[in-house]
Amino acid sequence: MEPLLKVNNLKVAFKTDGGLVKAVNDVNFYLNEGETLGIVGESGSGKSVTSMAIMRLLPTPPAVIDSQSEVLFRGQNLLKLKDDQMRKIRGKEIAMIFQDPMTSLNPVLTIGKQITESLKLHMKMDDKAANRRAIELLKLVGIPSAEKRLGDYPHQFSGGMRQRVMIAMAISCDPKLLIADEPTTALDVTIQAQILDLLKRLRQELGTAIMLITHDLGVVAGMCDRIQVMYAGKIVETAKAKPLYANPRMPYTIGLLNSIPRLDSEGENRLIPIQGLPPDMVTLPPGCPFEPRCAYRQPAVCQSKVPELREVEEGHRAACLFDITKETPIPEQPAPEVVATATDVRTSPAG
Amino acid sequence: MTKFIIRRILISIPVLIGISFLVFMIMQLAPGGPMAAFGQNPRMTAEQRAAIAHNWGLDKPVLEQYVTWFFSMFRGDWGTSFVTRQPVTQLILDRLPATLLLMLTAYIIQQLIALPLGILSALKRYSLTDKVLTVLTYIGFSMPTFWLGLILVYTFAANLKWFPSGQITNPRDPAFNSATYWPWFAANPLTAIGSLAAHLVLPIITLIVVNVAADSRYMRSSMLETINQDYIRTARAKGLKEGTIVRRHALRPALLPVVTNIALTLPALLGGAVVTESIFQWPGMGLLFISSITAADYPVMIGIVFLLSAFILVFNIIADVTYAIIDPRIRY
Numbered sequence: 001m002e003p004l005l006k007v008n009n010l011k012v013a014f015k016t017d018g019g020l021v022k023a024v025n026d027v028n029f030y031l032n033e034g035e036t037l038g039i040v041g042e043s044g045s046g047k048s049v050t051s052m053a054i055m056r057l058l059p060t061p062p063a064v065i066d067s068q069s070e071v072l073f074r075g076q077n078l079l080k081l082k083d084d085q086m087r088k089i090r091g092k093e094i095a096m097i098f099q100d101p102m103t104s105l106n107p108v109l110t111i112g113k114q115i116t117e118s119l120k121l122h123m124k125m126d127d128k129a130a131n132r133r134a135i136e137l138l139k140l141v142g143i144p145s146a147e148k149r150l151g152d153y154p155h156q157f158s159g160g161m162r163q164r165v166m167i168a169m170a171i172s173c174d175p176k177l178l179i180a181d182e183p184t185t186a187l188d189v190t191i192q193a194q195i196l197d198l199l200k201r202l203r204q205e206l207g208t209a210i211m212l213i214t215h216d217l218g219v220v221a222g223m224c225d226r227i228q229v230m231y232a233g234k235i236v237e238t239a240k241a242k243p244l245y246a247n248p249r250m251p252y253t254i255g256l257l258n259s260i261p262r263l264d265s266e267g268e269n270r271l272i273p274i275q276g277l278p279p280d281m282v283t284l285p286p287g288c289p290f291e292p293r294c295a296y297r298q299p300a301v302c303q304s305k306v307p308e309l310r311e312v313e314e315g316h317r318a319a320c321l322f323d324i325t326k327e328t329p330i331p332e333q334p335a336p337e338v339v340a341t342a343t344d345v346r347t348s349p350a351g
Numbered sequence: 352m353t354k355f356i357i358r359r360i361l362i363s364i365p366v367l368i369g370i371s372f373l374v375f376m377i378m379q380l381a382p383g384g385p386m387a388a389f390g391q392n393p394r395m396t397a398e399q400r401a402a403i404a405h406n407w408g409l410d411k412p413v414l415e416q417y418v419t420w421f422f423s424m425f426r427g428d429w430g431t432s433f434v435t436r437q438p439v440t441q442l443i444l445d446r447l448p449a450t451l452l453l454m455l456t457a458y459i460i461q462q463l464i465a466l467p468l469g470i471l472s473a474l475k476r477y478s479l480t481d482k483v484l485t486v487l488t489y490i491g492f493s494m495p496t497f498w499l500g501l502i503l504v505y506t507f508a509a510n511l512k513w514f515p516s517g518q519i520t521n522p523r524d525p526a527f528n529s530a531t532y533w534p535w536f537a538a539n540p541l542t543a544i545g546s547l548a549a550h551l552v553l554p555i556i557t558l559i560v561v562n563v564a565a566d567s568r569y570m571r572s573s574m575l576e577t578i579n580q581d582y583i584r585t586a587r588a589k590g591l592k593e594g595t596i597v598r599r600h601a602l603r604p605a606l607l608p609v610v611t612n613i614a615l616t617l618p619a620l621l622g623g624a625v626v627t628e629s630i631f632q633w634p635g636m637g638l639l640f641i642s643s644i645t646a647a648d649y650p651v652m653i654g655i656v657f658l659l660s661a662f663i664l665v666f667n668i669i670a671d672v673t674y675a676i677i678d679p680r681i682r683y
């Protein structure tokens with residue numbers, strides 16, 4: 001069966017004064033109908049840019065999407081659609097929820113108006129039908145006394161309630177795909193859990209496919225069928241949720257898992273944050289982008305060869321030159337200063 | 352809302368009293384004081400001056416003078432001009448229509464040009480249109496009003512003779528707002544309006560060039576900021592057309608910071624009238640104010656300054672109320 005969404009060779013760069021920011025570098029993935037895909041990665045790894053490219057919401061310029069890139073939604077390449085055709089997809093077939101519910105709703109329009117405008121636009125409903133549907137939607141996402149709240153403005157809702165409103169807006173036209181870009185990041189932990197529960201319930205009731213973006217592996221754990229990890233604009237590991245947690249095969253994923261608190265962790269399994277910072281997206285390193293921070297690196301090899309995403313087990317792919325697992329012993333590494341010098345020598349004109 | 356407006360007006364009353372006190376005191380402190388008009392008159396003896404001062408209560412304590420003055424102002428007795436001996440209110444009322452005509456037309460035209468230009472510039476950011484507009488606004492912004500007025504008169508009145516070089520009516524027609532003017536206006540409305548329009552063109556351009564430049568820049572930056580907000584992205588993600596997004600989602604938030612500015616440019620325009628009216632000999636309050644200063648005609652001066660202050664206050668209230676109407680987050 002053809003997947004609902006297939007992204008092929010997606011490359012996105014931004015023209016800036018500081019140079020070309022290569023935000024997304026040849027990303028390939030798919031999403032089946034009704035499936036939930038988690039996209040995980042540190043801030044700046046290209047998750048939002050990927051989702052905005054799918055929705056064609058990136059301003060061009062400064063964004064440049066490579067002409068070879070394809071975003072196939074039900075077989076149709078969205079990147080080649082005319083603007084008015086694309087507008088029929090946005091909000092109707094693919095809907096989106098954003099990170100900050102405080103700023104994502106228009107402060108001067110009632111939430112009733114903001115929910116009903118999609119219904120009127122895509123479902124051709126009249127005022128009355130749209131209002132009735134809006135009340136249903138607010139009830140569905142768990143907003144108490146929904147009838148009375150249609151005339152309220154966003155500032156009259158709490159953060160969690162606003163995110164529920166955003167979700168109600170997003171699902172209003174029965175989209176096939178819901179892209180949730182860090183939907184819980186701006187919320188308190190307890191509210192986070194409630195919003196995730198709501199998304200799970202809606203997925204069951206509506207059968208919507210969800211692309212759940214987060215920088216927190218803990219958030220996607222109980223929710224996603226498949227997970228893919230992004231680093232420096234690339235997908236560096238992808239697998240079904242269980243094997244990814246049980247047997248991560250890319251040092252970056254291993255690092256991420258080590259850096260989140262786990263209920264089953266023993267005394268010695270303490271949190272180990274990943275050292276260092278993501279690479280500069282203007283001048284990406286020639287080899288493995290994770291090399292400067294990788295505990296398992298072998299500089300001579302890792303700095304010269306780009307690891308491609310390869311199958312390490314059935315349905316499990318990782319972008320590492322070596323077969324590394326959680327059990328692989330961490331080798332002795334030269335001190336960071338030495339690494340820095342080595343890099344300098346390598347990039348200097350003389351070397 | 353009504354309550355909010357009433358409260359806002361009540362708050363302004365002490366402000367107005369404060370302003371009146373300041374105006375009064377500044378006039379007292381001015382060189383020569385209220386008697387300056389008589390200071391230079393060599394034929395007047397010290398006794399005569401003292402008699403006048405006594406007559407007007409100027410020998411009383413300043414505070415008492417202020418209270419007396421305030422209450423008579425309040426009753427509508429704004430005093431009589433030292434120069435013409437006419438009541439100040441009469442002088443001002445005679446001149447007010449010409450000034451209001453100039454200001455209101457200039458004001459409306461200014462907003463009609465500045466706001467759309469600013470919005471256009473923001474929506475077409477970095478386009479050729481935006482760049483051209485940017486250059487033009489910088490030129491407009493740095494144009495001295497006085498110099499611009501003279502250039503306009505020189506080019507379009509003296510040389511090209513497209514427009515009259517000054518005044519509000521043609522010399523052959525009855526004087527504006529005089530006893531014969533309105534009957535004449537009623538009898539020849541088209542001629543009269545045409546003549547007014549022709550006389551208005553150059554003064555209006557002179558008045559608004561700087562303001563259009565400033566206001567359109569202001570509108571542009573406000574619209575740019577709005578268009579980059581998260582909720583505009585949300586609106587785009589809904590599949591709305593760009594025009595709908597601007598009209599329904601961006602316009603109101605973008606106008607919010609501009610509203611105060613818009614409401615306060617009218618009194619600012621009134622202030623700018625002084626220069627423009629004197630360039631074009633426009634028979635309004637600006638000219639009256641200048642002649643009152645030259646003649647040290649204190650009652651007229653005080654009257655005009657006080658009226659202007661009241662104007663600014665009223666427009667502040669209008670700004671606040673409009674703001675509260677547009678922005679649901681303001682609680683009143």
Ligand SMILES: Nc1ncnc2c1ncn2[C@@H]1O[C@H](COP(=O)(O)OP(=O)(O)O)[C@@H](O)[C@H]1O
Pocket residue numbers: 014015016021022023041042043044045046047048049050062281
């Ligand atoms: N409008 C833009 N102009 C320049 N660079 C951008 C822009 N938007 C995103 N980027 C860059 O693209 C990279 C990926 O960003 P993003 O996709 O937002 O990361 P995240 O994974 O945190 O969502 C970052 O390095 C960011 O600086």
Ligand code: SF4
Pocket residue numbers: 250251252288289290291292294295296297298302307319320321322
């Ligand atoms: S390729 Fe080398 S640097 Fe990159 S993740 Fe694998 S071991 Fe680490």
Ligand SMILES: [Mg+2]
Pocket residue numbers: 044047048049181182
């Ligand atoms: Mg992001």
